[in-house]
Amino acid sequence: MTAVGPRERAVVATQTGLLIFLYIFLYFPIFFIIYVSFVDNTVWPFPPEFTWQWYARLWMMSDFHLGVFNSFLIGAGTGALACIFAASAAIGLLKYQSRWRGLFAVLYLSPLFVAGILIGISSLMFHRNILGLPGNISSAILANTTQALSFAFLVILAQLTRYDWRMDEAAMVFGARPARCFWEVTLPTIWPSILGAFLVSFILAFNNLDITFYSIGAIPTLPTIAWGTLRHGIEPELYSLAAIINGLVFFILIILFFLIRLGLVRLGYRGQ
Amino acid sequence: MKSLWKWRQNNDFRFALLTLPGALFLLIFLILPLISILIFSFWRTESYELIADWNIENYTTILGEKTYLTFIWRSLVMAVSVSLVCLIYAYPVAYLVAKRGGRYRLILVLLTAAPFFTGIILRVTAIQQILGPIGLLNMALQAFGLEPIRILMYSNVASAIGLIYLWIPFMVLAIYLSLLNFNFQLLEVAYVNGAKPWRAFVEITWPLNWIGTAIGIVLVFIPTFAAFVTPRFLGGVNGALYGNILEHQFGATGTWALGSAMGVVLFLICLIFIMIVWRTINLQRSGYTGEEF
Numbered sequence: 001m002t003a004v005g006p007r008e009r010a011v012v013a014t015q016t017g018l019l020i021f022l023y024i025f026l027y028f029p030i031f032f033i034i035y036v037s038f039v040d041n042t043v044w045p046f047p048p049e050f051t052w053q054w055y056a057r058l059w060m061m062s063d064f065h066l067g068v069f070n071s072f073l074i075g076a077g078t079g080a081l082a083c084i085f086a087a088s089a090a091i092g093l094l095k096y097q098s099r100w101r102g103l104f105a106v107l108y109l110s111p112l113f114v115a116g117i118l119i120g121i122s123s124l125m126f127h128r129n130i131l132g133l134p135g136n137i138s139s140a141i142l143a144n145t146t147q148a149l150s151f152a153f154l155v156i157l158a159q160l161t162r163y164d165w166r167m168d169e170a171a172m173v174f175g176a177r178p179a180r181c182f183w184e185v186t187l188p189t190i191w192p193s194i195l196g197a198f199l200v201s202f203i204l205a206f207n208n209l210d211i212t213f214y215s216i217g218a219i220p221t222l223p224t225i226a227w228g229t230l231r232h233g234i235e236p237e238l239y240s241l242a243a244i245i246n247g248l249v250f251f252i253l254i255i256l257f258f259l260i261r262l263g264l265v266r267l268g269y270r271g272q
Numbered sequence: 273m274k275s276l277w278k279w280r281q282n283n284d285f286r287f288a289l290l291t292l293p294g295a296l297f298l299l300i301f302l303i304l305p306l307i308s309i310l311i312f313s314f315w316r317t318e319s320y321e322l323i324a325d326w327n328i329e330n331y332t333t334i335l336g337e338k339t340y341l342t343f344i345w346r347s348l349v350m351a352v353s354v355s356l357v358c359l360i361y362a363y364p365v366a367y368l369v370a371k372r373g374g375r376y377r378l379i380l381v382l383l384t385a386a387p388f389f390t391g392i393i394l395r396v397t398a399i400q401q402i403l404g405p406i407g408l409l410n411m412a413l414q415a416f417g418l419e420p421i422r423i424l425m426y427s428n429v430a431s432a433i434g435l436i437y438l439w440i441p442f443m444v445l446a447i448y449l450s451l452l453n454f455n456f457q458l459l460e461v462a463y464v465n466g467a468k469p470w471r472a473f474v475e476i477t478w479p480l481n482w483i484g485t486a487i488g489i490v491l492v493f494i495p496t497f498a499a500f501v502t503p504r505f506l507g508g509v510n511g512a513l514y515g516n517i518l519e520h521q522f523g524a525t526g527t528w529a530l531g532s533a534m535g536v537v538l539f540l541i542c543l544i545f546i547m548i549v550w551r552t553i554n555l556q557r558s559g560y561t562g563e564e565f
Contacts (some may be wrong), residue, residue: 016368018361018364018365019365019380022444026384026387026440027560029395029398029401029402030398032398032402033394033397042412043406044411081297089294092287092291093287095289096284098283100287101287104291104295108294113491113542114302114306114545115539115542117500117538118306122308125305125308125309125528126308129312130304134533142301143443144490145297145301146297204388204389205388207392210501211395217483223393226391226394228332230393239394243341245390246390252329
């Protein structure tokens, strides 16, 4: 290693500055709307006049509750479907050396390069005019799964590339069939990445507007309600909802962190 | 020999069993819908109904009328400039995290992706709350008796800031993932041999990480080119982009056929952009060894 000179120190300082500014840029708006959700004077919230009224109103708005519930269903359905397809594809691609693997890898990653609104409108046209399906929650799940599948595939692939396939061979030597090998060796090792893939696809589908809006018909979801109400101006109830969702996510992450720290949950075997 | 053949056959079967379900799913719910809008784009709409009357009028409308070309051009300029700004900003940040993040680098890079937990609409509204005429920035300037910054209020610059805000995490992640597999010792070799830092960057770091960087550029370009939420809330009167008129065809006007044609044009422009970027990739120069994954 070369010694760290003053010039290199200046470069690192600049990069650190850029990183810190990026965090501020990314998080300031989010913390700002969480802050605004607690104040009465939402336009210019200084000095703050604290209030719970947006939360109280949110509690009363039944269409929001239905929207959250529907978004939850879409997130859960998309997450489950995407994980099943992505996990089996990633294992198949890495475990069995096939000459088709390049083609399949390209196919599985292709939804990343198709704009969301294009998936939305093409699903709308296809479901409506060819399959004759009305827009509902299942058609929204199917349309969202295409894009979520790619993200889930990437997340699972990232961990599987470090997976030691000799463990599978060892299991096979002792007579395990591929299915048993999956349940007893592969799955216990790679479950953190499947959980990660589920969370990523859940969140993408839960928040998705450009695919869901076109494939769901007239059923309300959280983003489509937000899209509809925003046309008539911002409703502060939305901020309180965002604050609640962010709080929940933060809470889940903290719990996961402590479970891992206390050793109650182990993030899989990592090999030598 | 025979048993070897059988084993091989068996593995091909297992490969198909595991990879085909997802591939079929994508074929039915991604590729067939895209083909269907290609077909519908040559049809005609009459009072909200599609009519199978083959013609190319939708395309002559899009490519012949100045309004549509203006929207395409505006979106193109927006997408290229947003990708460029994201690239220039994200590179040093990803470099710092990958090289000096140590055991915290995963957390540091995931922190840039965490805003995705909040939906796009809410984040765009948050930006609007800050940049708009009655937003935080403007009110603060007024409170201090300063002139408002007009260019940040309901303009293409405001849209660009919103789009950079939304998609820069993709660029950081793509470059970071590429740099993770980059051998930083190569730079030490270059320095020892007398290369200046910028030359080592131009001749080693940049070309060896170009694939990851190119993927980042494409991942920012596509959603920016197709954006409709951000320009709607931040763009103001002259800020409508291609995504907005596309969205319009499926909403109020219900001109499905024209909308399908616009979708096809969107797809083709993104495809051309991907091809241009792909042509700049030289696998040998990128350190590709023929090994996949």
